[in-house]
Amino acid sequence: MVMTLLQLLNDRVKAALALAGAPDAQAIVQQAAKPEFGDYQANGVMGAAKQLKKNPRELAQEVINHLDLQGIASEVSIAGPGFINIRLDNGFLAARAAEALKDPSLSVKADHPQTVVVDLSSPNLAKEMHVGHLRSTIIGDALARTLTFLGHNVIRQNHVGDWGTQFGMLTAYLIESGNEQNPAHALEDLEDFYRRAKVRFDEDAAFADRAREYVVKLQGGDEQVLALWRQFVEISLSHCEEVYKELGVDLTRKDVMGESAYNPALPGIVAELKAKGLLTEDAGAQVAFLDEFKNKDGEPAVYIVQKQDGGYLYSTTDLAAARYRADVLKANRALYVVDARQGLHFQQMFTLARKAGFVPADMQLEHVAFGTMMGDDGKPFKTRSGGTVKLAELLIEAEERAFALVSEKNQDLSEAERRTIAKAVGIGAVKYADLSKHRTSDYIFNWDTMLAFEGNTAPYLQYAYTRIQSLFRKAGLPEAHQPIVIAEPAEHALALVLAQFPDAVDSVSREACPHFMCAYLYQVATQFMRFYEACPVLKGAVETQQSRLQLCQLTANTLKTGLGLLGIEVLDTM
RNA sequence: GCGGCAGUAGCUCAGUUGGAUAGAGCAGUGACCUUCUAAGUCACCGGUCGGGGGUUCGACUCCCUCCUGUCGCGCCA
Numbered sequence: 001m002v003m004t005l006l007q008l009l010n011d012r013v014k015a016a017l018a019l020a021g022a023p024d025a026q027a028i029v030q031q032a033a034k035p036e037f038g039d040y041q042a043n044g045v046m047g048a049a050k051q052l053k054k055n056p057r058e059l060a061q062e063v064i065n066h067l068d069l070q071g072i073a074s075e076v077s078i079a080g081p082g083f084i085n086i087r088l089d090n091g092f093l094a095a096r097a098a099e100a101l102k103d104p105s106l107s108v109k110a111d112h113p114q115t116v117v118v119d120l121s122s123p124n125l126a127k128e129m130h131v132g133h134l135r136s137t138i139i140g141d142a143l144a145r146t147l148t149f150l151g152h153n154v155i156r157q158n159h160v161g162d163w164g165t166q167f168g169m170l171t172a173y174l175i176e177s178g179n180e181q182n183p184a185h186a187l188e189d190l191e192d193f194y195r196r197a198k199v200r201f202d203e204d205a206a207f208a209d210r211a212r213e214y215v216v217k218l219q220g221g222d223e224q225v226l227a228l229w230r231q232f233v234e235i236s237l238s239h240c241e242e243v244y245k246e247l248g249v250d251l252t253r254k255d256v257m258g259e260s261a262y263n264p265a266l267p268g269i270v271a272e273l274k275a276k277g278l279l280t281e282d283a284g285a286q287v288a289f290l291d292e293f294k295n296k297d298g299e300p301a302v303y304i305v306q307k308q309d310g311g312y313l314y315s316t317t318d319l320a321a322a323r324y325r326a327d328v329l330k331a332n333r334a335l336y337v338v339d340a341r342q343g344l345h346f347q348q349m350f351t352l353a354r355k356a357g358f359v360p361a362d363m364q365l366e367h368v369a370f371g372t373m374m375g376d377d378g379k380p381f382k383t384r385s386g387g388t389v390k391l392a393e394l395l396i397e398a399e400e401r402a403f404a405l406v407s408e409k410n411q412d413l414s415e416a417e418r419r420t421i422a423k424a425v426g427i428g429a430v431k432y433a434d435l436s437k438h439r440t441s442d443y444i445f446n447w448d449t450m451l452a453f454e455g456n457t458a459p460y461l462q463y464a465y466t467r468i469q470s471l472f473r474k475a476g477l478p479e480a481h482q483p484i485v486i487a488e489p490a491e492h493a494l495a496l497v498l499a500q501f502p503d504a505v506d507s508v509s510r511e512a513c514p515h516f517m518c519a520y521l522y523q524v525a526t527q528f529m530r531f532y533e534a535c536p537v538l539k540g541a542v543e544t545q546q547s548r549l550q551l552c553q554l555t556a557n558t559l560k561t562g563l564g565l566l567g568i569e570v571l572d573t574m
Numbered sequence: 575g576c577g578g579c580a581g582u583a584g585c586u587c588a589g590u591u592g593g594a595u596a597g598a599g600c601a602g603u604g605a606c607c608u609u610c611u612a613a614g615u616c617a618c619c620g621g622u623c624g625g626g627g628g629u630u631c632g633a634c635u636c637c638c639u640c641c642u643g644u645c646g647c648g649c650c651a
Contacts, residue, residue, distance in 0.1 A: 026591075033594065043593055050631075080594050081631070124651075161651065259651090285649050293577085293647095301577095307649045314651045341645055343578060371579085372645085409613065425613095437587065441580070442644080448600095449586060453613045455599030456587080463613050470611055507590070519588065522598085533606095533615050574613075 004502040005040075006030075009086065012069055013042045019066035020059060022048040029086075031500075037079065038087035039496055045082040056082030090486035093495035097484050100498065101554050106561055108502045110150040110509075114332035117155045117325045118144040121244075121251060122338070124161035125236040125258070126170060128190040129243050130388040131381055131445075132339075135370045138431050138567060139439055140337035141249045142514040143368065146565045150509055155329055158251055159321060160240075162233050162258035166194075168215030171228045172207065173197035180228065187235045191390065219263075233258075246395050248427060248567055262320035266312045269320050270305055273356055284308030292351050293344075303348045318349050322365070323358035333364040335512055340369035340440060368512045371442035373434075381445050395427065401451055402426030406574070413573075421574050425459050426451075428568040432458035435566050436518035456522045458568055461559055464525040467532060468556040469572040471549070475538050478549035485547045490534040494527045498554050501562070514566060521562045528555045 003011070006029060013027035025048035032041045045063055049056035060078045067084075069076060075087040100106045120140020123133045140156075148154045173196065179186035187193055200207045217225040237256065244251045270286055273279045279286045286306035293301035305316045325331045336346060346367040353359050375381045383389050403422035410418070433450035437443045453459035486495050497520075504520035507513070537548040560570045 028591070028593085030590070030593095033596095037594080041593085046593075046631075056631085083594065164651075166650095283648075287648070299576095302648055304649050309649085311649080313649070317651090340579070342651085344646055345651090347578095369579090378643095405613085410611095441587090444586070446586075452600070457599085457613090459613060460599095463611080467611060467614085474610065511590080515588085516590085519598095526598090529614060530616095532610080536610065538610050573611085 004506060005088075005499055006503050008072070009040055009042070009069075012067060012072075013044065013063070013084070016063045016067035017044060017048060020062040022052060022059070022063075025051070032085065035493075037083070038075065038077075038085040040086040040088070042084040042086065045084060049082060060084055088492075088496060088499075090492060090495075093492065093499055094484040094486045096499040097486075097495050097551065097554050100501070101550060101557070105149065106501050106557060108150060108505050110152055113151045113153065115153045115155065115330055116147050117157055117329055117331040117334040118147070118337065119157045119159050119321075119335065120144065120337045121240075121249075122159040122161065123240055124166075125233055125240075126161065126166040126190075127194050129240055129391040131373055131391060131394055132388070134391060134394075134430075135373060135434055135439070136337045136339070137244070137247065137249055137251070138434055139368065139370055139514060140335075141251070142435055142517070142566045143335060143337065143508070143512055145250065145567060146505060146508045146514070146517070149561075149565055150505060152509075155331070156251060156255040157257045157321075157325070158255045160237070160256055160258040162236075163260040163263060163317075165212070165215050167229055167232065168213070168218055169197050169201050169208075169211040170194065170232060171218070171225055172211040172214045173200060174228055174232065176200070176207065176210075183228070183231045184235055187232065190236060190239060233260075243391050243395070246392070246427070247431075248569065250567070257321075257324075259314070259317050262317050262324065265320040265324070266316050269316055269323070269358075270312075273305060273319075273352075276356055278352065278356055279305065288352050290348055290351055293348060301344075301348060303352060315345070315349060318345075319353055319356070319358060322349065322353040326359040326363055331363060333366070334359075335366050335368045337368045337370070340371055343367060343369055366512060368439070370439040374442050374444045376444065376446055378444070395430070397447075398426035398430045398451075399423050400426075401447060402429065405451060405453070410574070417573075421571055424569040424571050425453075425462060425574065428458035428462060428563075429453075431566065431568055432461075432518065435514045436522075438515050439513060456518070458563075459574075461521050461525045461563060462568075462571055462574060464528050465556055465559045465563075465570045466572060466574045468528075468552045468559075471537055471552055475545065475549060478546050478553055482546040482550065483543070484550050485543070488531075488535050490527070490531040491548075491551065494531045494551055494555065497523050497527045498551075498558055501558055504562070505565070508565075517562055517565060521559060524555060524558055524562070528552075 009029040010027045013029055017025045017027060026044045027042050028044040029040055029042045032038050045060045046056045049059040057078055060082045064076055064078065064084060067076060072089060072092050073086050074089040077085050079085050118140050121133060121137040123129045144154050144156050174180060174183055174186065177186060201211055214225055218229055273288065278288050280289055285304050285308045288303045288305060289300040290303055291300045303315060304313060306312055325334050350365045354361065359365060373381045381389060399422050402425040403418060406418045406421050406425065429450045436456055450457060486492050504517055507516045535548060537552060538545060563570055
């Protein structure tokens with residue numbers, strides 16, 4: 001396979017450093033800080049010179065003397081205290097573009113395919129999906145798509161909350177409200193049903209007792225209660241699927257592996273932990289003391305795996321899930337796309353799972369943490385009345401707002417066309433607003449900025465794509481295998497950023513950070529817009545037109561593929 | 575109390591393993607549509623990178639300390 005640009009340049013500079021007498025030095029190649037410096041810069045010489053006690057500029061010269069970038073760079077120079085600046089050759093960039101144009105995967109391929117589990121979405125089936133589930137769902141979906149694109153064997157796991165005390169309450173209320181025979185109707189509004197059940201639970205001790213009784217029956221395998229529970233889960237799951245479909249998220253029944261699935265494994269988990277001497281009985285509960293998390297006074301952290309009443313906790317379930325992912329799914333890497341607030345829990349769970357031998361040492365366990373979605377006031381995002389925002393309603397609002405804007409911008413289109421555009425734009429805007437921020441920080445949800453359609457937003461990228469499609473409508477697609485000629489600075493800049501796609505995909509996969517892809521695609525769109533202004537595509541000689549049309553096509557392929565990895569659609573017109 | 579995360583332009587955010595004069599977008603000001611979709615492009619304006627120490631040839635980045643915010647810390651998930 002073709003190496004990414006960064007891999008290629010790092011390799012070559014490192015080889016030259018070795019020949020110049022610094023075999024252990026890092027090349028540290030990165031994109032140039034400023035266009036005047038070139039396209040890339042190698043920063044490794046300064047550190048190497050220090051170790052060898054040499055003059056950095058002299059060492060830089062020696063490195064350049066040994067640096068083989070024949071056919072790759074057009075200019076290599078020393079600058080400042082010992083930077084090596086590299087400008088890529090136009091012919092090289094043209095060749096890279098031609099290659100990517102032939103390849104549906106745009107020259108992207110993983111070095112070592114792995115089996116990767118992505119734990120994502122995981123809503124609580126007792127309630128309706130709300131905005132709190134949005135980030136896990138779309139960040140997880142983007143990561144799963146990206147890893148799949150790289151050639152990894154990706155297994156999505158929707159660890160839905162389908163077990164526990166709430167379900168006793170809900171089945172009890174289903175019977176009490178006389179909806180046992182026709183639960184679908186009663187559960188039309190899941191949120192409302194849950195609220196009413198909760199009110200009964202809180203105000204009527206007899207009902208609360210009955211609810212607890214149903215929990216015991218449920219866990220004891222009582223057929224009548226189990227049947228009701230199954231119906232409840234079924235209906236709730238189909239609600240989720242509607243949302244996934246609307247959201248354009250690739251999640252189905254086959255990805256569901258709920259908490260209840262691990263129920264039979266829980267006694268074994270505790271027994272095995274006990275057998276390995278990892279548990280202590282403390283106040284009647286089974287707990288693991290973890291020295292890895294002890295505080296300054298030397299007291300270890302406590303991790304409870306079984307309550308004093310014998311019940312299990314999500315800690316137990318998560319251990320069982322980790323073991324399942326290792327033993328049954330044979331995962332090399334498991335990503336847990338879960339709220340950052342559960343960070344401590346996961347660090348403890350990972351530690352205990354390894355100590356117990358539930359997951360092998362060479363299996364990566366990563367908590368892909370993300371921050372909270374905030375409102376304009378900087379507090380967690382709520383409705384005006386302070387309630388949780390239902391995800392389904394949020395998506396409807398996104399499409400409505402987008403429809404209003406599309407209608408305003410483009411009155412000529414039919415309503416059906418505007419609806420189609422509004423859906424791709426509205427959903428894309430919601431997803432992109434989230435994905436474009438670093439996942440670990442909290443972010444402020446604001447309709448106006450995400451639908452402003454200016455700057456680093458989904459519509460800006462979608463618009464760049466439609467401009468290209470418009471060119472194709474006028475001139476047709478470029479003919480295959482025509483020469484690509486890079487001459488103008490705007491062409492060079494565009495071809496350069498297009499050649500960086502494999503590096504962008506790689507960084508998303510490595511860091512589990514989709515915002516790298518967003519930042520990259522924004523660069524692509526920006527460079528394309530500049531190219532579009534500076535280099536008329538349809539007006540020059542036939543050769544120029546064919547060359548530029550090919551750059552346009554690769555730009556379109558890159559935008560479509562890159563946005564596709566984020567779960568965002570492109571449009572031919574908007 | 576202990577621990578995690580965060581504090582970068584008026585606002586929303588980037589800043590990769592320490593590198594050159596800290597970058598985008600929005601907002602503000604000013605240019606550019608008889609010319610491929612102006613949902614666009616260009617220019618200007620805007621910063622004690624929370625404060626203070628330290629390490630280094632070089633610190634937004636690493637270490638220490640303080641301030642502020644936020645989240646978590648034994649039987650919810």
